[in-house]
Amino acid sequence: MIWFLILLAAASGVLAYFAGSALARRRASVTGVATAHSRPEQHGYYALIWVAVPALAVTLLAGVFSGPLAHNLLVAGAPEAVMALEPFRREAFFNDARLVGAGQAAFQVWPGLLGDALVTEAARSARISQTLTWGGVAATILAVLMGGLFAWTQIRPTLRARNRVEGWIGGLLFACSAVAILTTVGIVFSLLWDSLRFFQAVPVTEFLFGLQWSPQIAIRADQVGSTGAFGAVPLFAGTFLIMLIAMIVAAPVGLFSAIYLSEYASPVSRGIVKPVLEVLAGVPTVVYGFFAALTVGPAFREFFNGIGALLVGGPLDGLGQYLLLVQNQMALVAGAVMGIMLIPFVSSLSDDIINAVPQSLRDGSYAMGATKSETVKRVLLPAALPGIAGALLLAMSRAIGETMIVTMAAGLAANLTLNPLDTVTTVTVQIVTLLTGDQEFDSPKTLAAFGLGLTLFLVTLMLNVVAQRIVQTYREQYD
Known part of the structure; x- marks a missing residue:
């Protein structure tokens, strides 16, 4: 009907x-x-x-x-x-x-x-x-x-039909903007409401500064392994460790690819390389997860196990014994594959931003006797810095919110470590784990997902504010 x-x-x-x-x-x-x-x-x-x-x-x-x-x-x-x-x-x-x-x-x-x-x-x-x-x-x-x-x-x-039609169109555009704003407000209020319920059961200080994450709550007094500890520091450490590894891979590779495509590549090379590079952006994250779990993880394990076998019996015997215990799931695997996934975001956006720099700046630099590499380093990159910062911010936000790659390549263990060879977990993976299956939304275990979501939202908001200030500062200089 x-x-x-x-x-x-x-x-x-x-x-x-x-x-x-x-x-x-x-x-x-x-x-x-x-x-x-x-x-x-x-x-x-x-x-x-x-x-x-x-x-x-x-x-x-x-x-x-x-x-x-x-x-x-x-x-x-x-x-x-x-x-x-x-x-x-x-x-x-x-x-x-x-x-x-x-x-x-x-x-x-x-x-x-x-x-x-x-x-x-x-x-x-x-x-x-x-x-x-x-x-x-x-x-x-x-x-x-x-x-x-x-x-x-x-x-x-x-x-005045034209004016009235334009008024309707303006009202439609305003309604679309209002939907976006109201959706954001609704998300914030839903997070706040359930997060306040969670923080009524778990102190904020314990959540933000606690060093143990074990959200399972014991049903019986003699039950073992269900302490109900809600210290989120291991989750945040794992999230930022994997994000840091991913950005170490994606930022230089993506930025250098953008510089090559914009300034050095011929039209034929650009027409071939750019579409092939952007194909990576269309690959589902679960495919990256399979690639990490079945290819990158075993390759890294064999590599580090081989180094460990060479070190055993020598002055670095302790390090060798540790490297022999390295498994497929580790933060390094998840971060490296996530960095590969983020390369198209950094490269494509940075390429468009560098191309948007006025040609007069290039011509002025060449007229002063600068080489192409000096022009890129001293003219183009400073002029395009606000846009490049935005591209890196987008990649960071994508890395923080990624779930499938971390689940399949980094494990679920909430370890407080900065060692990239250890298994870690992230905030988003724990949110999915806490909300999977039939849940009781009156228990701190389930409500912890909203506390994690609110904290992650605030951290992302802070990153956006810092990036916006950077963009405004340098935009005033080059506008």
Whole structure:
């Protein structure tokens, strides 16, 4: 029904556009074209808006409220035998009644009186659905007629149709902006609400400065390994360790690739290398995770185990014994593969930013006798620094929020370490772990995910503020 109403509203809007344009031309020909404020097409758009927007509003309301209304009407007239059922079985009965009324098979067989009631309620459900469908069609047609009648009374040569259409467009753009802002506000408030519930059970100081992360809470007094410790320092240490490794890989490789593509590569080389490099941005992160777990991890383990075997028995026997114990999952593997994933972000954005530097700066540098490398180092990079900082910030945000690569390549152990050869975990991985499966949203274990999310949000916000200040400082210098 919804799609039919949308098509009805769209078709009515198209007809209103042509009718409104024709009406504007006819009325302008009577009074004189010179007196018309707007073009006939603007009058057509004005009629389209007043016909299509109310019809789409009715369609939206029908889509939102038709289901609950049909359910309430079905429940209101249900027989006593159905209402005496348990809530779960009663909802299952009504669902089967809707399926049978729509011509489908029920999920289960209802015995005795319930079987007879199912047939009766299915027929009543079909009638309710049909009534609501025709009611929605009638309401949409009524909205179309009322909107069209209003537009017909308003269209005249002196109507400022262009201004009013522009006002509608401005209102639409404002609504889209408001949606983005309200979504952000909603995210913040949802995080704040559940985070406050979490911090009522766990002190903030313990969460921010605690050195042990074990969110499992013991159900019995003799249960072992469920201490309920919520110190998040190991999670933040693992997150920033992997991010640092990833940026060590992505920042220089991506930036140097951008410099080569922008200043040194021929048009043919650029046309080949740039699309191939950007293919990396379209690879799913789970594929990177497989690559890290099945290829990079074993290769790194064999490499470090081989070095350890060479050191055993010598002056560095302790280091050799440690390297022999290195496993596939480690922070270095996750960070290195994540850095490969981030190269296209840094490279593509930096390339566009460097190309946006005015050619006059290059020409002035060459006129002073500077070489190409000196021009890049002393002119282009300082001028493009604000944009490059933004590209690096985007890559950092992507690294902080990455989950699949860390889960498959770095492990789940919350170790407080800065050793890249140890297994670590990150904030995002723990959020997914805490919210996976059936959870009780009254326990500190589940609410800890919101505390982690709020803290990560604040850290990312601080990074954005610092980067914005850097951008503003250098932009004033080079604008």
